[in-house]
Amino acid sequence: MIRRFIQRVLGTSGKPETGRPARGPLILARGKHGIRRDDIDACALRTCETLADAGFKAFVVGGAVRDLLLEQKPKDFDIATDATPEEVRRLFRRSRIIGRRFRIVHVMCGRDTVEVTTFRAAGSLGGDEEDERPTDESGRILEDNVFGSQAEDAARRDFTVNALYYDPLREEVHDYFNGVADCRRKTLRMIGDPATRYREDPVRMLRAARLAAKLDFRIDSATRKPVAELAGLLDNVPRARIFDEAVKLLMSGHALRGVHQLRAEGLHHGMLPLLDTILDDDQGRRFIEAGLKNTDERIHQDKPASPGFLFACLLWPQVRRRWDAIQAGGERPIPALFLAMDEVLEAQRELLAIPRRFDGMIKEIWALQPRFEQRAGSRPFRLLEHPRFRAGYDFLLIRAESGEVPQELGDWWTAFQDADDATRKSMLVADTEAKPKRKRRRKPKAAAAAAETPSP
Ligand code: ATP
Ligand code: MG
Numbered sequence: 001m002i003r004r005f006i007q008r009v010l011g012t013s014g015k016p017e018t019g020r021p022a023r024g025p026l027i028l029a030r031g032k033h034g035i036r037r038d039d040i041d042a043c044a045l046r047t048c049e050t051l052a053d054a055g056f057k058a059f060v061v062g063g064a065v066r067d068l069l070l071e072q073k074p075k076d077f078d079i080a081t082d083a084t085p086e087e088v089r090r091l092f093r094r095s096r097i098i099g100r101r102f103r104i105v106h107v108m109c110g111r112d113t114v115e116v117t118t119f120r121a122a123g124s125l126g127g128d129e130e131d132e133r134p135t136d137e138s139g140r141i142l143e144d145n146v147f148g149s150q151a152e153d154a155a156r157r158d159f160t161v162n163a164l165y166y167d168p169l170r171e172e173v174h175d176y177f178n179g180v181a182d183c184r185r186k187t188l189r190m191i192g193d194p195a196t197r198y199r200e201d202p203v204r205m206l207r208a209a210r211l212a213a214k215l216d217f218r219i220d221s222a223t224r225k226p227v228a229e230l231a232g233l234l235d236n237v238p239r240a241r242i243f244d245e246a247v248k249l250l251m252s253g254h255a256l257r258g259v260h261q262l263r264a265e266g267l268h269h270g271m272l273p274l275l276d277t278i279l280d281d282d283q284g285r286r287f288i289e290a291g292l293k294n295t296d297e298r299i300h301q302d303k304p305a306s307p308g309f310l311f312a313c314l315l316w317p318q319v320r321r322r323w324d325a326i327q328a329g330g331e332r333p334i335p336a337l338f339l340a341m342d343e344v345l346e347a348q349r350e351l352l353a354i355p356r357r358f359d360g361m362i363k364e365i366w367a368l369q370p371r372f373e374q375r376a377g378s379r380p381f382r383l384l385e386h387p388r389f390r391a392g393y394d395f396l397l398i399r400a401e402s403g404e405v406p407q408e409l410g411d412w413w414t415a416f417q418d419a420d421d422a423t424r425k426s427m428l429v430a431d432t433e434a435k436p437k438r439k440r441r442r443k444p445k446a447a448a449a450a451a452e453t454p455s456p
Pocket of ligand 1: 078158204
């Protein structure tokens with residue numbers, strides 16, 4: 001059986017197969033793959049049943065099958081079918097067609113939604129991404145080239161472990177490119193010729209790094225090799241798509257490993273260019289690592305985690321550096337912080353393109369930091385009431401953990417929050433930490449915003 005696997009992937013020439021599989025898929029019957037029907041989300045199961053009853057093929061596909069084989073909990077369940085979007089739409093009262101060019105159908109059950117995609121022909125991009133094939137004048141792709149057979153649908157996917165189809169009615173896994181064996185070998189292997197597939201869609205390089213980190217897989221050497229040379233192609237990818245991929249990596253629960261993987265592959269230039277400067281600096285690296293580790297843990301504990309918080313972490317070492325420099329130029333601490341914040345956010349816009357909707361949260365987290373140093377009078381009580389107190393406090397703990405502020409300050413706030421009123425009052429610290437006021441200077445623009453943040 002192993003020989004059949006190897007032949008299928010390598011072909012007789014010993015080169016990886018580029019097109020569609022010559023033979024049909026390898027079919028693993030119930031009991032041969034370890035996936036149980038109960039593992040499938042109820043909405044996905046019902047959707048497959050309805051499609052099958054109407055005479056269509058219907059499979060759970062992609063990451064969900066891969067994750068179930070690896071005994072991990074899938075993030076979402078996607079379904080692939082030979083029914084067209086209109087046919088799917090007609091079968092489900094609560095469904096809608098989304099996407100302008102390549103249309104997928106969202107089927108809703110209760111509060112759950114599953115995505116149903118019609119088998120696509122080779123050459124199209126994966127996921128919900130728009131593809132780049134010729135379109136008519138209005139930009140719409142000509143429908144008849146879009147749909148394909150199940151085998152073509154498997155071939156257009158990125159990695160062998162992502163081209164697995166689970167039929168929940170027959171309880172079979174259909175494996176076109178030896179994905180089950182690669183799951184067992186913990187290997188991420190590109191379907192077809194890796195360089196060609198990266199040229200078609202450079203984001204696949206980022207997906208390789210992200211999935212290797214998430215699954216703790218090694219990247220097969222032929223899949224890995226072209227990346228060093230092709231990483232620059234990421235410059236041509238729309239920034240919004242890169243940003244989405246960055247968020248997936250950072251929110252995967254394996255951000256720390258993911259970031260190291262990106263750097264090891266030389267891909268961070270295309271995704272998180274700011275990593276270079278940060279990771280070269282010891283304090284910055286300690287801070288980022290503590291921040292990513294903290295978020296990874298939160299995600300594993302099902303605690304809320306937000307991209308805004310993570311971006312606040314990623315950019316903080318630069319803010320600190322600018323904050324110090326601006327103060328060294330004679331500015332007072334709070335206005336200097338606000339100037340540094342604006343500069344850093346503005347500078348990253350060309351690099352990572354963090355959408356402005358995150359600015360509010362990022363700035364609030366940063367702006368709260370000096371207020372944690374004020375432990376006298378009514379200020380600590382007011383800070384507790386701040387709507388962003390929790391995020392600011394979590395951020396403070398990361399600063400403490402990385403050695404940027406004394407651990408004692410973090411501990412003080414941990415105790416202060418939970419204490420009763422009398423204890424809190426007894427905890428107040430005389431205002432000795434306040435820095436001596438500098439000579440008053442003309443108010444810079446940022447001072448208006450800083451007015452909210454009383455200086456010591
Ligand atoms: P995750 O666990 O992060 O959801 P995933 O593999 O399911 O990982 P999705 O972005 O949800 O990733 O994509 C679903 C499926 O679509 C993938 O498993 C893969 O088969 C296919 N796919 C996604 N993006 C691409 C791409 N850029 N090129 C080829 N196939 C892709
Ligand atoms: Mg997925």
